[in-house]
Amino acid sequence: MNAIEAVVVEKAKRAKEAARRLAYLPTTVKDAGLLAMADALEAQMAEILAANARDLEAGRLKGLSGALMDRLMLNEKRVKEMAQGLRDVVKLPDPVGEVVAMWRRPNGLEVGQMRVPLGVIGMIYEARPNVTVDAAGLCLKAGNAVVLRGGSEAINSNSAITRIIATAAYRAGIPEGAIEFIDRTEREAAQVLMRLNGYIDVLIPRGGAGLIQTVVKTATVPVIETGVGNCHVYVDEFADLSKAEPIIINAKCQRPGVCNAMETLLVHEAVAPAFLPAIAQRLKERGVEIRGCPTTLKFVPWAKPATEDDWHAEFLDLILAVRVVRSLDEALDHIYRYGTKHSEAIVTENYTNARRFLKEVDAAAVYVNASTRFTDGGQFGFGAEIGISTQKLHARGPMGLKELTTVKYIIFGEGQVRE
Amino acid sequence: MNAIEAVVVEKAKRAKEAARRLAYLPTTVKDAGLLAMADALEAQMAEILAANARDLEAGRLKGLSGALMDRLMLNEKRVKEMAQGLRDVVKLPDPVGEVVAMWRRPNGLEVGQMRVPLGVIGMIYEARPNVTVDAAGLCLKAGNAVVLRGGSEAINSNSAITRIIATAAYRAGIPEGAIEFIDRTEREAAQVLMRLNGYIDVLIPRGGAGLIQTVVKTATVPVIETGVGNCHVYVDEFADLSKAEPIIINAKCQRPGVCNAMETLLVHEAVAPAFLPAIAQRLKERGVEIRGCPTTLKFVPWAKPATEDDWHAEFLDLILAVRVVRSLDEALDHIYRYGTKHSEAIVTENYTNARRFLKEVDAAAVYVNASTRFTDGGQFGFGAEIGISTQKLHARGPMGLKELTTVKYIIFGEGQVRE
Numbered sequence: 001m002n003a004i005e006a007v008v009v010e011k012a013k014r015a016k017e018a019a020r021r022l023a024y025l026p027t028t029v030k031d032a033g034l035l036a037m038a039d040a041l042e043a044q045m046a047e048i049l050a051a052n053a054r055d056l057e058a059g060r061l062k063g064l065s066g067a068l069m070d071r072l073m074l075n076e077k078r079v080k081e082m083a084q085g086l087r088d089v090v091k092l093p094d095p096v097g098e099v100v101a102m103w104r105r106p107n108g109l110e111v112g113q114m115r116v117p118l119g120v121i122g123m124i125y126e127a128r129p130n131v132t133v134d135a136a137g138l139c140l141k142a143g144n145a146v147v148l149r150g151g152s153e154a155i156n157s158n159s160a161i162t163r164i165i166a167t168a169a170y171r172a173g174i175p176e177g178a179i180e181f182i183d184r185t186e187r188e189a190a191q192v193l194m195r196l197n198g199y200i201d202v203l204i205p206r207g208g209a210g211l212i213q214t215v216v217k218t219a220t221v222p223v224i225e226t227g228v229g230n231c232h233v234y235v236d237e238f239a240d241l242s243k244a245e246p247i248i249i250n251a252k253c254q255r256p257g258v259c260n261a262m263e264t265l266l267v268h269e270a271v272a273p274a275f276l277p278a279i280a281q282r283l284k285e286r287g288v289e290i291r292g293c294p295t296t297l298k299f300v301p302w303a304k305p306a307t308e309d310d311w312h313a314e315f316l317d318l319i320l321a322v323r324v325v326r327s328l329d330e331a332l333d334h335i336y337r338y339g340t341k342h343s344e345a346i347v348t349e350n351y352t353n354a355r356r357f358l359k360e361v362d363a364a365a366v367y368v369n370a371s372t373r374f375t376d377g378g379q380f381g382f383g384a385e386i387g388i389s390t391q392k393l394h395a396r397g398p399m400g401l402k403e404l405t406t407v408k409y410i411i412f413g414e415g416q417v418r419e
Numbered sequence: 420m421n422a423i424e425a426v427v428v429e430k431a432k433r434a435k436e437a438a439r440r441l442a443y444l445p446t447t448v449k450d451a452g453l454l455a456m457a458d459a460l461e462a463q464m465a466e467i468l469a470a471n472a473r474d475l476e477a478g479r480l481k482g483l484s485g486a487l488m489d490r491l492m493l494n495e496k497r498v499k500e501m502a503q504g505l506r507d508v509v510k511l512p513d514p515v516g517e518v519v520a521m522w523r524r525p526n527g528l529e530v531g532q533m534r535v536p537l538g539v540i541g542m543i544y545e546a547r548p549n550v551t552v553d554a555a556g557l558c559l560k561a562g563n564a565v566v567l568r569g570g571s572e573a574i575n576s577n578s579a580i581t582r583i584i585a586t587a588a589y590r591a592g593i594p595e596g597a598i599e600f601i602d603r604t605e606r607e608a609a610q611v612l613m614r615l616n617g618y619i620d621v622l623i624p625r626g627g628a629g630l631i632q633t634v635v636k637t638a639t640v641p642v643i644e645t646g647v648g649n650c651h652v653y654v655d656e657f658a659d660l661s662k663a664e665p666i667i668i669n670a671k672c673q674r675p676g677v678c679n680a681m682e683t684l685l686v687h688e689a690v691a692p693a694f695l696p697a698i699a700q701r702l703k704e705r706g707v708e709i710r711g712c713p714t715t716l717k718f719v720p721w722a723k724p725a726t727e728d729d730w731h732a733e734f735l736d737l738i739l740a741v742r743v744v745r746s747l748d749e750a751l752d753h754i755y756r757y758g759t760k761h762s763e764a765i766v767t768e769n770y771t772n773a774r775r776f777l778k779e780v781d782a783a784a785v786y787v788n789a790s791t792r793f794t795d796g797g798q799f800g801f802g803a804e805i806g807i808s809t810q811k812l813h814a815r816g817p818m819g820l821k822e823l824t825t826v827k828y829i830i831f832g833e834g835q836v837r838e
Contacts, residue, residue, distance in 0.1 A: 020755065020781070023778075023779070023781060024778045024779055103800065105798070105799070105800055109789055109793060111799050111800070114777075116781070118811050118812075119781070119811060197635065201811050201812075202811065202812060216616065216639055217639050220635055220636050222641065222642070222810060222811075222812045223641070224812070240834070242834075243833070243834035246834060246836050247834065247836060249836075250836035250837055251836075254836070254837055336439065358533075358829050359442075359443045360442070360443055362439070362442060362535070362538070362827070363827060364827060364828060365827065365828040365829075365830060366827060366828070366829050366830070367830045367832065368830070368831050368832060369831070369832040369833055369834055369835075370528055370830055370831075370832025370833075370834070370835045370836075371835065371836045371837055373836070373837040374528060374830060374835070374837055375828070379524070379837065380524070380530050380828070381522065381524055381530070391641060392537050392538060392620050392621065392641075392825040393537075393620075393621060393641045393643070393812055393813040393825070394812040394813040396825055396826055396827060396828075397827070397828045406811040406812070406815055407815055408781070408782060408783060408784065408785060408815060408816070409783060409784040409785070409794070409799070409815075409816045410777050410784075410785055411784060411785070411786045411787070411789055411793060412787050412788070412789075413786065413787060413788040413789025414662070414788055414789075415659070415661075415662035415665060415666060415788055415789070416788075416789045416790065416793070417665050417666060417668075417669035417670075417673070417789075417790045417792070418669055418673055418790055418792040418793055418798065
C-alpha cells in the first residue's frame with residue numbers, strides 16, 4: 001500500500017467505525033451536532049475566508065474562468081448561508097427508525113421494514129465548497145458517516161471547513177470519523193476511494209458529465225449517478241399556448257446552467273405557425289440563441305440550423321434546439337432517442353395525450369403543464385437535496401434524506417422455525 | 420467490435436427496444452405471455468429433456484460433482500415445476516403503475532411517484548436451468564426485458580428453454596426481444612454484458628461468491644449483489660432455551676447449503692453450561708460437525724477447535740462454528756466483525772436486549788426468536804423471489820416483483836413555473 005492509498009484507507013476506516021455508532025445515535029444528538037457545526041462555521045469565519053483567499057489566488061494563477069472563480073468564492077454571506085443550511089436540516093424529520101411497513105405471516109411471524117442509514121457515503125465533487133457543508137449535514141442527519149473528496153481548486157477552503165465542522169460535531173457528541181475529508185488532491189486518491197468495497201457503502205459523484213462518467217467507469221463501490229439533463233418541453237397540438245409560453249420561458253431562461261433546464265423544444269406542426277414565431281421572439285429578447293430543424297427555420301428565419309449534435313446537447317446555456325414534429329409519437333420518439341431520462345414535459349389540454357406522455361416517457365420526472373425546473377428536492381417538498389439521480393437503482397430524481405437511507409427487515413417471532 | 424461483442428450488443432439492443440413497449444404493456448397481455456410460456460414448456464418437454472441430456476453427458480465427461488450434476492439435471496417433474504412457477508407468477512399482482520405516494524405542493528402542483536419497470540435486466544447465473552425460467556417470468560411480469568447469461572454447463576438446456584419460452588411469449592403478444600439468451604459461453608460474452616451501460620439498466624448475478632465478486636469488480640452497469648450469508652444465532656443469557664433448540668436445529672440443519680442457514684452459534688456464558696452440551700448432542704445426532712472456541716471445547720470435548728477462518732466461513736454444509744461470549748456486546752462485536760450482513764438472530768426473552776439487537780445489528784434481516792431460514796421471498800409473503808440482496812442500494816434482503824421496478828415522478832400542473 002502506497003502513501004496515498006494508506007491515507008484514504010485510514011480515513012475510510014475511521015468513517016466505518018463512526019458509522020456503526022451513528023446508525024443508532026439519537027436524533028437529539030445528531031441535531032446538536034448540526035447546530036454546533038453551524039455555530040462553528042460562523043465563529044471561525046475568518047479562518048474559512050483566509051483559506052478561500054488562498055484557493056482564489058491559486059485559481060487566478062491557473063487562469064480559472066470567471067464562472068468557476070465565482071463558484072469557488074466564499075464571502076461572509078455565503079458562509080452564513082452554509083450555516084443556515086445546517087440549521088434548516090435540523091428542522092427536517094429524522095428518517096432513521098421509520099417502520100415503512102409491517103405485516104403478519106400465517107405462522108405468526110411479524111415482518112417489518114425499518115429505515116436505517118446506508119453506512120459510509122463517499123462524495124466526490126467539484127468546485128463549490130458549499131457542497132462540503134451540505135453533504136456533511138445531510139449525511140449526518142440520516143445517520144451516515146461521510147468521506148468527502150472535493151475538487152483540487154477548493155482544497156484549502158474544504159480542508160478548513162471540514163476541520164471546523166468535524167471538530168465542532170465531535171465536541172457535541174458525534175463519533176470521531178463521522179466527517180472525513182481527503183486532503184490529497186492526486187487523482188489516485190479518488191480512484192482508491194472508488195474501489196474501497198467493504199468500507200464505502202455508496203458513492204455519490206456530483207459535478208460535470210466527465211466526473212460522473214469517470215466514477216461510473218472506475219468504481220466498484222455502488223454508485224448513484226447524478227446529473228446530466230437533456231430536458232424537453234413538447235407543445236402538443238392541443239396545448240393551451242398561454243400556458244406554453246411561460247413554461248418555455250421559465251424552463252429555458254430562469255436558470256439555464258442547471259440540469260433541469262430545457263435544452264430542446266418540440267412543437268406540434270399544427271400549432272407551429274401560430275406559436276413558433278411568437279415564442280422565438282420572446283426567447284430572443286432574453287438572449288436565447290435558437291437552433292432549429294428545417295421546418296423551424298421557415299417560421300424563424302433568423303434561427304441557426306440545428307445539427308445532429310444539438311439534439312444530443314446539454315447546452316447549460318442560453319441556447320435552445322427547436323424541432324417541429326408531426327405527432328405525439330414523433331415527439332415521444334425524439335425524447336426516447338435523445339433524452340437523458342431526467343425531466344420531460346408536455347403542454348396539452350388533451351386527456352389522452354397527457355396520459356400517454358406520462359406513461360410512455362421514461363424519465364426521472366415527467367410533467368404535464370409545468371416547467372421542468374421543478375425537478376428539485378426543495379421544490380418537491382423534501383426540504384433539502386443531495387443531488388438528482390438519473391439512474392434507476394435505489395433513487396430516481398431529487399434525493400433527500402430518505403434517499404440517504406436503506407431498509408432492513410426486522411422479524412419478531414416466538415420460536416418459529418421453517419417447515 | 421469482434422464477433423462475440425457483436426452478438427451480445429445485438430441481443431441487448433433487441434432487449435432495449437422490447438423494454439420500451441414492455442413498460443406500458445397491459446397486465447393481461449403479460450399474463451397471457453406467461454401462461455403461453457408455461458404451456459410451451461410442457462408441450463415441448465421432449466426437446467428440453469433431449470437438450471438437457473446433452474448437457475448431462477458433457478458434464479459426465481468433464482467430471483462434474485454429483486451435487487452439480489443434480490442441479491443441472493431436468494426431468495419431467497422439474498420441467499412441470501418450472502411451468503407451474505410461471506403460472507404462480509400470473510397470480511401475483513402487477514407492481515407496475517402503482518402510485519406509491521402523491522402530494523400537493525403550495526403552488527398547486529401535484530407530485531407523485533409511480534412504480535415503473537427498471538428496463539433491461541441482465542442476469543448472470545450458474546448451473547441450474549430453472550433460474551432461466553424463474554428470471555424470465557419475474558422480469559416479464561414486472562415489465563422488464565431480460566438478457567440471460569447462464570453457465571456453460573447448462574448451455575444446451577438454457578438455449579432450448581429460452582427458444583421455447585421466447586417464441587411462445589412472442590406469439591402471445593409479448594414484444595420480440597423481451598427474453599434474450601446469450602448462447603456464447605466465452606467469458607468475454609459476460610464481460611461485454613457487464614459493461615453495456617446504455618443498454619442494460621441493472622445486473623443481477625446469481626451464484627457462488629466467486630461469480631458475484633467477478634461481477635462486482637468488472638461491471639460498470641449498476642449491480643444488485645446477491646448472496647453470501649455468514650449468519651449467526653445468538654442465544655442470550657435470558658433466552659428461553661426451549662425456543663433456542665428448535666431454532667438452532669432448523670437454522671443449521673433444515674437446508675444447510677443455502678445462504679440463510681446459520682454458520683456460527685454464539686452462546687452467552689451464563690447459559691452455556693446448561694445449554695451447550697445438550698444442543699451439541701442434538702446437532703451431532705443430525706451429523707453436524709462442531710468447531711468451537713476454547714470455552715465451547717470445555718462443554719463439548721468432542722468438538723474440533725475453531726480457527727480464525729471458521730468465524731469467517733460460509734460453510735454451506737453440516738458444519739457449525741460455536742463461540743461462548745460474555746455479553747450481548749461481545750456477541751454484537753462478533754457479528755459486526757465476521758458477519759456478511761445477511762440474516763442474524765437473537766434468542767431472548769429480555770425486552771431491552773431484543774431491542775438492542777434489532778437496532779444495532781446491521782443486516783438485511785434481523786430476527787428475534789425465529790430461525791434465520793425465513794429470509795426468503797416466499798416466506799416473507801412476496802410470492803416469488805429473484806434473489807436475496809446483500810447490498811444496501813435499491814433492494815435489501817429477498818427481492819420480489821417490487822424490487823424489479825423503479826419509480827418515476829409524475830407531476831400534474833396547470834401552467835406553474837418556478838419563481
